[in-house]
Amino acid sequence: MKALIGVMSEELIRKRTLAIAKGDYKPEPGEPKVWFTSMIALAQVLSNENIALLRLMDKQKPATLTELADLSGRKISNLSVTLKTLNSHGFVRLEKDGRSVRPVALFTDFDIQVNQKYATMQAQEVA
Template identity: 35%
Template sequence: MTENQTLEVRLDSDEQHSELLEDIRALERGEEVDERHVLVLDNEKELQRLLSPSNLALLRAIRHHEPESMRGAADLVGRDFKEVHRNLTELDALNVIDLQEDGRSKRPVVRFDEIDIELSLDADDADAATV
């Protein structure tokens, strides 16, 4: 990865929706819109899962060592292949990593070098109280 990429992580909010609508309107007017990579999660449990110590260790290991396969990533973190496969599949579904096909294996590539988290402490969300 040649250019620093930041992933913005937010919980579902009205502010996020209004920013998205404004970006759409700007594009319709032919205006340039800054490229942003935003992951909107539904609740704090999803945020907690994304940022679990095992997922962070996995992301860091992949980012620094660039394993050739999912099995190689599992070996790097010293975890069971099935667990790592499940974690990588979830991270791929969230577009936090890419799983690039390389013959019979899939090579995990971390898409970002930084994750910024936006979390309101004023949330009325019932999930916020259960985390």
């Protein structure tokens, strides 16, 4: 399970999104679906600890957040914040099952692309 992640400036991400919405640009099949504005922003979400957590979830398949907390040695409050962040970026799915939540890792490996074709094209237009 590998995610393709792109990194480019916030301005270029905004322009790309608007161009897609207007129909002026159609993303190619191999382009990233998840974008970050910098490597620093990416590293804050996909830290070594969070990648290890995703891999643990994929291997152990915990049924609840409590079980994942026990497996990972992390406190539920900290774990909950991390999972919400990973969920907001599309790396985790949180499945509600009655009163409990089952965390599911959607990706365990990552390809990071910087300076995409679209970013280069936009940069040339701005220059």
